Amino acid sequence: MAHPKETREKLRGLYVSGKQTLETAAMICQIPFATARNWKRAALEKGDDWDKLRAAYTLAGGGIEDLSRAMLAGFLVQYNSTMTMLQDATTEDLRPSERAKLLSALADAFTKTVAANARVMPETSKLATALEVLEMLAVFVQEKHPAHLGAFVEVLEPFGAQVEQKFG
Numbered sequence: 001m002a003h004p005k006e007t008r009e010k011l012r013g014l015y016v017s018g019k020q021t022l023e024t025a026a027m028i029c030q031i032p033f034a035t036a037r038n039w040k041r042a043a044l045e046k047g048d049d050w051d052k053l054r055a056a057y058t059l060a061g062g063g064i065e066d067l068s069r070a071m072l073a074g075f076l077v078q079y080n081s082t083m084t085m086l087q088d089a090t091t092e093d094l095r096p097s098e099r100a101k102l103l104s105a106l107a108d109a110f111t112k113t114v115a116a117n118a119r120v121m122p123e124t125s126k127l128a129t130a131l132e133v134l135e136m137l138a139v140f141v142q143e144k145h146p147a148h149l150g151a152f153v154e155v156l157e158p159f160g161a162q163v164e165q166k167f168g
Contacts, residue, residue, distance in 0.1 A: 003031060008039055015040070016053045019070065021077055072117045075109075082106055130163045 007029050014025035015036075026036035040050050086094070086102060094102075134156065141152045 003035070007031060011036055011039060012043070012050060016050050021074060023077065068117055072113065075113050079106065079110060131160075134160060134163065 011025050011029045011031065014020040014028055015022050018025070020028065022036050022040060023033055026033045029036070043050060082102075083106070086099060086106075089099070138152070138156065142149055145152075
């Protein structure tokens, strides 16, 4: 089925500057993901590198942390897709030993990606750590000093906003 040129341009715009994954952009444009992937590959062969342009837009719009978030989000989409594929594969498609190797490699890639992302995005990593500590403190106060829980919650809410402002 031939699609109008406008659909291809819309897909490109959603992916390059619209911060959408290729999968999401394809759904928005109501085209198969395979078609979107083919259009992207064809554009690259003609010198139109959508990924380079996407990275440039991301950097121009918010710096390395936004790019890192986008890369992590893209990885997580691929991770989820791969996990679904592995879960759906039968033993005829994939021997148990192959499945174990793939799961191990996927877990390793996840660990490395998250660790690299934490190094690139120290503020986001600090925010996550700070919020986790606040949650731990809330549980501690609730379990060990329940009489003080009301005062703690009263202080926690405005302090949580300050933590988000500093690290968010």
